[in-house]
Amino acid sequence: MTSSEQSGNNSADNQSAGNGETSADIPSDVQPYAPEGGEATTTEGEVAIPEALKEATVAVVGANPIAKDGTVVTTEGVAVKNDAVPMSPEAPQQTPPVAKEELPASAIKLDISATGWNPSEFSVKAGAPVTLAITSADDYTHIFMFDDSALSAVAVGVSPHETRAITFNAPSKAGEYAFHCDVPGHAARGEVGKMIVK
Ligand SMILES: [Cu+2]
Numbered sequence: 001m002t003s004s005e006q007s008g009n010n011s012a013d014n015q016s017a018g019n020g021e022t023s024a025d026i027p028s029d030v031q032p033y034a035p036e037g038g039e040a041t042t043t044e045g046e047v048a049i050p051e052a053l054k055e056a057t058v059a060v061v062g063a064n065p066i067a068k069d070g071t072v073v074t075t076e077g078v079a080v081k082n083d084a085v086p087m088s089p090e091a092p093q094q095t096p097p098v099a100k101e102e103l104p105a106s107a108i109k110l111d112i113s114a115t116g117w118n119p120s121e122f123s124v125k126a127g128a129p130v131t132l133a134i135t136s137a138d139d140y141t142h143i144f145m146f147d148d149s150a151l152s153a154v155a156v157g158v159s160p161h162e163t164r165a166i167t168f169n170a171p172s173k174a175g176e177y178a179f180h181c182d183v184p185g186h187a188a189r190g191e192v193g194k195m196i197v198k
Helices: none
Strands: 108-113 116-118 121-124 129-136 142-146 156-158 163-169 175-181 192-197
Touching: 108 121, 108 142, 116 192, 129 142, 129 156, 156 163
Parallel strands: 108 129, 121 192
Antiparallel strands: 108 116, 129 163, 142 156, 142 175, 175 192
16 A cells, blocks of 8 residues: 555545535545444434544554544544543543554554654645554553644554554644653653654
């Protein structure tokens, strides 16, 4: 697979967009979002899912849905808050452990070990939905966290040799956003990096 597939703008294989109106940078390799328990229909036959979840997609099982307009939302259909308390209901959620092979090609994959982040830099488009997958590549627990409190909720903790992912909207403001490993002592020994928003 090539990284040229990362922009979802003109994806021919988008299963849900009927008229090619997507302009939300949704990757083409996400899957349709299915509310917990499958089809959420009421006895009246009316679909009981919030508008934002209709035609939503999900990049990794357990990650937040991506609404049709590219907004990352909660399972209630409300936009997530990147500055919420980590792991609170309104924060983007880290997924359960996932096999690296199951990650979509469009996910940004970072390995972390005592030697640092690999890669230690990545670029995203302002406002676009981003799925970040963090893998502990050694025998230690690591915690991905941004330095900027505006992104405090975008945090992922991984046990040794574990991979977890998180989906969030990149900041709308271009610039460099530093991140680090939040385990005491790890940033000081070089577990730091930056996200470049273009
Ligand atoms: Cu660490």
